[in-house]
Amino acid sequence: MNDDDHLTPGGPGPGPLPGEDAFADALLEEELRQAAAVLDPVPAELLQSALDAFAWHGLDAHLAELTFDSLVDALPVRGAMAPPRMLTFRAGELTVDVEVTGDGLIGQLLPPQSARIEVLGGPPPARPVSTDTLGRFTSDTPPTGPFALRLRTGADVIVTEWLRA
Template sequence: MRQWPPHSDDALLIELGAALRDSGPVPEHFLAAALAAFSWRTVDAELAVAELTFDSACDLEPVGSTRSGGTDRTLTFRSGPVVLAVEVTASGVVGQLSPAAPGRLSARSAAGQYEDVPVDEAGFFSMGVPPTGPVQLRASTATYKVRTCWVSLR
């Protein structure tokens, strides 16, 4: 049985050398996870972050305004001149990008991407019911790319 801590620097070097020699090959699933993490290191830097500027679940509606029937929640995200407005209802999500431009909008949860929908020339899009938990939206047009902060839509 080995004593710990070793009584000399030489004994410590022998222990460290044995640990390094006996490690064996790196398991494939470790390599796959490392490569996946490495490929995502710059993905967020390539996209402008649209911060949440309005959430009807938290913010008060302006005085005198009335809510449209069926809208459970309205959210607005902004990144510079780009605005992403979203309405969440029991039947799904509708929204609009401004400035309006055709493109794609994808949505992901902690489990991965769950929607990828077209954005029409007027900037409109629609998706199904979002999952519970945090969601991030990513919009891409010919002139801009933007992602939202993570937010629970329901």
Template sequence: MNDEELLDELRAAAAQADPVPDLVLRQARAALATRDLDAELADLAFDSALAAAGAVRAEGDDVRLLSFESPRVSVELQVEYADGRVVLRGLVTGATGNAVIEVAGERHTRPIDDDGWFTAAGLPRGTTRVRVTAADGTTVTTGWAGL
């Protein structure tokens, strides 16, 4: 048995004894498939989950607010949790067209209305980001956030 055959047998044994969870594989594929090296990153400016870490939250308070900012675009997100799914409402300043929500290996495209709003309901929970196109044509992507 040569080294390559031994490695193949070890890989098969490891895959059978302790397989990589499906969610991990989907998110890894999504991260690689959706990378855009030319996109401008909108940094996280505010996360109500972090701001409220030391505060007492009301019972049943299932709303989270996130703000992302770049030199060209700002994206405000309101996240609501219901029945294990996510409703995402966004307000975009400095961009038009569509918002592309990437979560758990899926892409959901929603139009940005004339007032800058978009809504996506029934999204799975998971690491999420939003991609928009600025008025000058630059692609702007929020950082990944666990929702």
């Protein structure tokens, strides 16, 4: 091997320069992103759902943990064809009980308090609802696909875990 072998194409050579592979990988990744954007664009509804999912990521939002899900925790009831799904979330001292039916959501905050509730997910996006004096709420839009609830209770923002409808 002589000193000129690294200059001949296909010769043994020293290999790519430092950073050359990373640059080529980044260039290929960008070309693939552009091709995917043209050939298989992300549906607007999916993009909005992703933005809504990330929306709770604020410093002022608290995550409400799922503590009961009738699909997992309840015993089956004999003769019940399609029982509603019952969910319970907890964030600090606040409990959110929710019944998911084919007609929408019915729920209650305990202890009762005033709140504005948004069903995140979609499409179609559900209109926000407010609790009554007993902390009860009803949404006439059943959730489809992944969904979560965002509660605004005075100065607090609470978001439930995401679940599949």
